[in-house]
Amino acid sequence: MERDLMKHLIVWKDAPDRKPLLLTGVRQCGKTYLCRKFGETCFEDVAYFYFEGNRRLASVFQYDLDVERIIDELGNIIRGKKIVPGKTLVIFDEIQACPEAITSLKYFCENMRGLHIICAGSLLGVSVRRDQISFPVGKVDRLVMYPMTFSEFLKADGGENLLKGVQKYGVGKELPELYTSALEKALRYYYVVGGMPEVVARWVETHNFEQVEKLQAQLLQDYSSDFAKYAPRKDVPKLGWIWDSIPQQLAKENNKFVFSHVKAGKRSSELEDALEWLVDAGLVYRLEMVSKPELPLSSCADATYFKVYMADVGLLHKKAGISYKTILESPEAYGKYKGAFTENYVLTELMAQGIMPYFWRSGNTAEVDFLFEQEGCFIPVEAKAAMNTQAKSYRQFCKKYDPAVGFKFSMKNVGDHMVEHTMTYSVPLYLIWRLKDYL
Secondary structure, three states: OOOOHHHHHHHHHHOOOOOOEEEEOOOOOOHHHHHHHHHHHHOOEEEEEEOOOOHHHHHHHHOOOOHHHHHHHHHHHHHOOOOOOOOEEEEEEOHHHOHHHHHHHHHHHHHOOOOEEEEEEOOHHHHHHHHOOOOOOOOOEEEEOOOOOHHHHHHHOOOHHHHHHHOOOOOOOOOOHHHHHHHHHHHHHHHHHOOOHHHHHHHHHHOOHHHHHHHHHHHHHHHHHHHHHHOOHHHHHHHHHHHHHHHHHHOOOOOOOOHHHOOOOOOHHHHHHHHHHHHHOOOEEEEEEEOOOOOOHHHOEEEEEEEEEEOOHHHHHHHOOOOHHHHHHOOHHHHHHHHHHHHHHHHHHHHHOOOOOEEEEEOOOEEEEEEEEEOOEEEEEEEOOOOOOOOHHHHHHHHHHOOOEEEEEEOOOOEEEEEOOEEEEEEEHHHHHHHHHHO
16 A cells, blocks of 8 residues: 655655654554555665564663764674675664664764664654653754545555546536545545554455454554553553543534543543553654744643644544444534544644644633744634535634635535634545645
8 A cells, every 4th residue: 555655754864964854643544555655666675673572672772872883783793694884674673662763863973874774663753752751952953654544444445546536627617426426425434534544455355244343453452551561550451541542532512622531530640641651652642732833833822731642543443433333424413522533534634735723712612723934924814514604603712813825624615715814724634635635
């Protein structure tokens, strides 16, 4: 299955100022597969090293950090084949299991720039925070990998011609029903399947919802098992409580994450570290509130008032216990949670494009779902689950802060109109992958 991140890896490969690359992301999102595919496609040779549970491999880095010696031993002794800079791609997988290997990247950057090294790590953020690893600040390039986006899912499921066809229509041009009906149907399938590569592969192979949900249940169980395996023992129960509470917290009226709703009698001070672990592991996303936007938005975000979303909508549907038939048929009783589910989807699509948004709230009277900055401008985004795009809060924001551009994502066709003095683009939920064309 093709991943959009491959293009970034090719750019990294040819960059004159290239450094060792850290590729992070939630477990099972396809990092190892992508690294191997990149190596097979763009290099003469691939030297793959897996650190978790491999003491013999770790010992190579524990003697000293002489990169000439390390590469010689990795190639001639561990692998039995010489590693040649410029021809061999070196992959360090689950590098967080060997802190010395992480530290060594500083010396590879300084003393062996000609060697291409990619390091994959699902729990690297967790390990750096927990183990106080000497991190090579300024000596590595970084990329984050996310579960498959809707466009990647569509391409994998035989919809590449739909993607190519849409691109023939300019930004702001209404799409004919030939595209809209097919894309709406595909989006509902994506809501059920999500973007975890193994689940997508099962769907492409079988188009069987029961098999998809069975595999999702196994992945959710695997993540819960990771808590006991990798998290501090004192935090394991807390991680489970928070993980289980997310679907219920999303169902609330304003979606605000409230620690006291996680477990009766528990305070935020007791649970904050556990939530941070889930964020560092890439399993959940934390969306902070901005009430009085200023540039940069990070300077005025309220870290105490936030929402929590899951990294994959397919896993959210399974964890929330939403029947796939409910998502496909969208009965009236599903209306309230459908809105929160749509927000979760929009957030994952934005983050996969490198957009890290906030949300805006003015007291208890108005709220805009997402807010991000682009070239010194505020960009408000309203997310709607269906065709209705009426949004009083969006209008209030536009009137108060006068942004040049804003977006309404919904099931409504492509279009644009003025809201106060803000050019507002109507973009179907299945076309969020074209957002940067508008920007």
